[in-house]
Amino acid sequence: MSFTPYAALPPDLIAEIRDGGLDPEAIYTDIARALEEDLPGGADDTTSAATISADARGTADWQAREPGVVAGLAIAAMVFRYVMGDEVDITDRLSDGSRVAERDVVMRVAGPTRGLLTAERTALNFACHLSGVATATATWVDALAGTNARVLDTRKTLPGWRALQKYAVRCGGGVNHRFSLADMAMVKDNHVIAAGGVVAALEAVRAAYPDLPIEVEVTDLEQLRELLAAGCERILLDNMSSAMMAEAVQITAGRAVLEASGGLTIDRAREVAETGVDFISVGALTHSVKVFDIGMDLLTP
Numbered sequence: 367m368s369f370t371p372y373a374a375l376p377p378d379l380i381a382e383i384r385d386g387g388l389d390p391e392a393i394y395t396d397i398a399r400a401l402e403e404d405l406p407g408g409a410d411d412t413t414s415a416a417t418i419s420a421d422a423r424g425t426a427d428w429q430a431r432e433p434g435v436v437a438g439l440a441i442a443a444m445v446f447r448y449v450m451g452d453e454v455d456i457t458d459r460l461s462d463g464s465r466v467a468e469r470d471v472v473m474r475v476a477g478p479t480r481g482l483l484t485a486e487r488t489a490l491n492f493a494c495h496l497s498g499v500a501t502a503t504a505t506w507v508d509a510l511a512g513t514n515a516r517v518l519d520t521r522k523t524l525p526g527w528r529a530l531q532k533y534a535v536r537c538g539g540g541v542n543h544r545f546s547l548a549d550m551a552m553v554k555d556n557h558v559i560a561a562g563g564v565v566a567a568l569e570a571v572r573a574a575y576p577d578l579p580i581e582v583e584v585t586d587l588e589q590l591r592e593l594l595a596a597g598c599e600r601i602l603l604d605n606m607s608s609a610m611m612a613e614a615v616q617i618t619a620g621r622a623v624l625e626a627s628g629g630l631t632i633d634r635a636r637e638v639a640e641t642g643v644d645f646i647s648v649g650a651l652t653h654s655v656k657v658f659d660i661g662m663d664l665l666t667p
Contacts, residue, residue: 368408369398369401369448369449370447370448370449370450370451372390372391372394374451375390375394375444375447375448376447379440379443379444379447382440383440383441383444386440386462386533386536387529387533387536388529388530388533389529390444392529393441393444393530394444394448396526396530397441397444397445397448397488397492398448400445400488400491400492401445401448401449401485401488404484404487404488405484411480411483411484413483414479414480414483414484415480418479418480418483420478420480422478422479422480423476423477423478423479424476424477424478424479424482424664424665424667425474425475425476425664425665426474426475426476426482426486426662426663426664426665427471427473427474427662427663427665428442428471428472428473428474428475428493428660428661428662429469429470429471429472429660429661429662429663430466430467430468430469430470430471430472430658430659430660431468431469431659431660431661432468432658432659433465433466433467433468434465434466434497434498434500434501434504434658435463435464435465435466435497435500435501435503435504435537435538436460436462436463436464436466436472436493436497436500436537436658436660437462437463437493437496437497437499437500437533437534437537437538438462438492438493438494438495438496438497438530438534439459439460439461439462439472439473439493440459440462441489441492441493441496441530442473442489442490442492442493443456443459443473443489445485445488445489445492446475446477446481446482446485446489448485449481449484449485450477450478450481450482450485453477453478453481454475454476454477454478454481454482455475455476455477456473456474456475456476457473457474457476458471458472458473458474459472459473459474460472460473462500462537463500463536463537463538463539465504472660475662479664482662482664486662489662490660490662492530493658493660494657494658494659494660495534495655495657495658496530496531496533496534496537497534497657497658497660498534498655498656498657498658499531499534499535499537499538499651499652499655500534500535500537500538500658501538501658502538502650502651502655502656503517503519503534503535503537503538503539503540503651504538504539505632506538506540506632506635506646506648506651507538507539507540509632509635509636509639510635510636510639510646513636513639513640514639514642514644515626515638515639515643515644515645515646516540516541516644516645516646517539517540517541517645517646517647517648517651518540518541518542518543518625518645518646518647518648519531519532519535519540519541519542519543519647519648519649519651519652520543520647520648520649520651520652520653521543521544521546522649522652522653523652523653524652524653528545529545531651531652532545532652535651535652538651540651541645543647549579550578550579550580550581551571551575551578551579551580551581552580552581552582552583552602553567553568553571553580553581553582553583554583555583555585555604558582558583563592564582564584564589564592564593565592565593565596567582568580568582568593568596568598569596579599579600580598580599580600581600581601581602581625582598582600582601582602583601583602583604583627584601584602584603584604585604585605585606587610587613587614587617590603590614590617590618591617593622594617594618594621594622598622599622599623600622600623600625601618601622601623601624601625602624602625602626602627602647603624603625603626603627603643604627604628605627605628605629606626606628608634608637608638608641611624611626611638611641611642611643612641612642614641614643615641615642615643623644623645624642624643624644624645625643625644625645625646625647626638626641626643626645626646626647627646627647630646630647630648
């Protein structure tokens, strides 16, 4: 089976993915790798080849089977283009970040029926997972509405999927934390132990990387006071009670950005936000998210 080369993909689709903060060529490579899992060495889709005539054409609706926020539909469109090139027609595709209700059509695809079914699962794997991340993020955004707190993701991402998952967080209305170990220094408890204290760790990072943003984790209010005195501008409050967070906010009095973290659940979202923290980081947005249910159904001729 032959596939569409990157250079032959629609320029507007490439531009859309790039404008979303993703690397289209990297996405193309991910899609090629995913299709290789289904069709090793360019093998046939044996079921479709046996049951569907080569000249058959069909149309299928992509329909949301629950309410939520969609993400990854442009990537799904690239999957269909990769498999069928210009032979596939994609219409009625919603923008990533759109809120949908159950039974809403989020995209329609028309083309060679064999190709539609060959591409189906790979396209859904991307869109369902990323829509799950976006939907989970939107749930937190809704819970924090009316407060000053915003939800952050973490580096607890699926290996190789970090850019995609963080894109989906943005689609859901969340904010990205650091992308790597290099773009921001984040001093955690083990760094504090190794360095000999929160201020010692802060100063060590400042000396080594004077222009790098720094965040330092604290577990008690004494550490917080030490860091504020040292001029730390971003502090993570780890596994604190809501009462302690509220006191931390009062002590800080706007001198530093405060991030709440540590096993926080949606049931506590509002309570934590109302302490006055600036951010709430939630690893579950990416490390254990439930996929969003989208189905692809061929329309009866």
